Amino acid sequence: MTGFSLYIGEEDKRIAQTWCHLEEFLAEGESPIVLTPGAAMSQEKFFFEAVLQACQSLGRRALLLSPYLQKIPLGLPRTIKHFNYLPLWxxxxxxxxxxxHGGIRACAQALQNGVSQLRMPLAYEQFANAxxxxxxxxxYFLDLRAFTxxxxVDKLHDLTASELIRVSCQKIAENFGNEGVINKTCDLIAAMSNVRIVAL
Structure with a gap:
């Protein structure tokens, strides 16, 4: 694996105030589980309700990321915080x-940061990546019918408590640098094909 070329845009400029609220929440307890169903998912309310019930059963804090307020369950406890948007990185x-849901960009950022993942793949490459x-x-991954x-509860407990998963995440993260990814990839292709490739 040569890495993953991640684009970081101008996101920070429009979330400065939101970031202050997030830091307050993070300071109140353990690292939360982050829930983000993806922009194209139509079953968001079902997604959030199932995961929130599991988080509360486990006594875990959680962050909900979604711009669709009508999909967010009412009466969230103090241990659950909703934001319209936050850059995952x-x-x-x-x-x-x-x-x-298993989008490739979110997957790459989770791997880079050594974060365990629970995916509900819905389409395209999401199943292969899962x-x-x-x-x-x-x-782990669960299909739509098994997402209860x-x-x-069982999967999230493993993801947050398993030493084996933690070590696997750390090993992936240590080998996931994104500096010089394009040149490394070009060099590898060139070595395999005996052709000199110059990255633009």
């Missing part, structure tokens, strides 16, 4: 596990 270093994450020993609070 800022939040993941303070996260105990990531629960999401299998890879499980094979790496850094997470009962099964989530």
């Amino acid at each position: 800022r939040q993941l270093p303070h996260t105990s596990a990531l629960v999401y 299998n890879r994450v499980k094979r790496f020993g850094v997470g 609070a009962v099964l989530l």
